[in-house]
Amino acid sequence: MDDWYLIISTLIFLVGFLLAVISLRRGRKGEVGLNFWLAAAGFIFQCLFLRERGELHGRCPITNGAEVLVFICWSVVILYLALGKAFRLSLLGVFSMPLVFVFQLIAIISLAANDPGPRPPETLDPWLEMHASMSLLAYGAYGLACIAGIMYLVQNRQLKSHEPGRLFYSLPPIKYLSDAIIRLLVIGTVLISVGIIAAFFMQVAPEAVHLAASGAVWLIYFVIVLVQFIRRISPKRLSVLAIGAFVFALVTLSVL
């Protein structure tokens, strides 16, 4: 049943993305609003999938690569649903959809090819659960910052080229995008810091590679946020950094 929840959720995100692209091409902003509700519907099925997997394992369902990808997608969607409107970035959802769709599709294929099955913990370590869930929530925030960064670069290019394309009128102002990137990076860094602090209390110390990889991700984002607050990074550079850092964070996931 859990597979079906994931498939339905993925299909909803695909439909949401396609609908949003069509409505953007037609300039029907009203239909972009529908995207929010589709994201909410997809989120419900994500929750159902994660609940089933959680019950299967008897712990937070991040025991294999596929589950980790779904958990990151869940974090992206929950942050979009919670913050998208507050950041005046309803289109963030539209741009998030392809990422969520691709990640979940990989998860579906991966689980279909080889589902490792239940992996109950030998002993349940709440600090380990906290470390993992907070870190992956941070990945969600960084994922959204990366998407906002892409949106910023697209809009910036259109403004600089003096030839506004079709997306120009639908994309939000670059100020809102750069503000959103900063806030999302801060949120992500707070979450990952909590995750790392939790790691110090874990019953079993993490492997050195794991420690180095998560430490590197934390350090990169911490430095970006620190420099931003001390010196102010140009929004264009900040966008590039948000994209680059997220790509790096994704690469480290394979290690983690």
Add this chain to the structure above:
Amino acid sequence: MSIFCLGVNHKTAPVEIRERLAIAEKAVPEHLSEIRGIGPIEEAVVLSTCNRVEIYGSASDSGDALEKLVDYLVDHFEVEHGEVEFYRHEAEQAANHLFEVASGLDSMVLGETEIFGQIKKAYATAQQNGATARRMNKLFQQSFTVGKLVRSNTRIQQGSTSVGAAAVDLAEKIFGKLDGCRVMILGAGEMSRVTAQSLQSRGAKSIIVSNRSFDKAEELAKELQGKAILFDEWMNHLHKVDIVISSTAAPHAVVHKEHVEKIIDQRRGLALFLIDIAVPRDIEDEVNEITDVYLYNIDQLQRIADDGVKRREKQIEICRQVISGFLEEKGIEALAEVPDSRKQKPDFSEGPTAGRTVTDS
């Protein structure tokens, strides 16, 4: 019983005629009462704006009503028979015309929204003066629905249609709301004034005016409730402003790349929007190469405005399809179907962009 519309607009009559037919707001109730006293006319709504004077109504014999209405206008306004080419629409044509007007398709600036509010006001005045009943109530309610439908389902409002509007739209695409934006004007010309006023209308507040003739700078600053500075001092204020409008009469560039490079670090990542509407240009092209700086000259703004007009023109057919679809679905027959007991109450609470919230049930 049928509905009708009689009128002139900016396409059919020059301003000399329109101004003679214009009905002042205060005089509307009196005219409404007199028009309803004309033979077969039962209901009436007067829409009088800069670009149009139109009378909508319902009558037992709309053909006769239109003839008598022309006589009434000739009797009461300084126009002669045959001098004015009134357009006359009856039944579905009249509804279609009102729907196009409400959608901004008949406006001088295609897709503009001001007309929507003007129609609402005209209808409210007629309603308050007891000049409307079920047909006009239904017709105007439907026009509000259609106006919103068209605007939310097409791109008729998308894109700027003038240089000033293009500058303001670009500023909003950079800064979002212009509430906190600070503006500097270099050269106190007419174009600068108009552009600054457009920015002010969207919330820009702090305005600095710098001109070679300080008197002129002071004059414009006073008009815009801003501050005048000496022309030699503009460089010292550049880092404080978000938008620069330049239209000096200088024969060479006034703002160089070095000027902007010097201050951009002080802006701590905040964007700078430079609008160069001078010919010869005031701002070096290379300024646009600087990160977070956006430079537009008069030709680039004009191109955006031309593109906006073309985009809107391409939408006319789609808008008409929305209107005809609505008329096919709801039909003019619906105007006759509504029983008296279900008279519509007007909804003045929402603007044209509020979406499909008003229904004509």
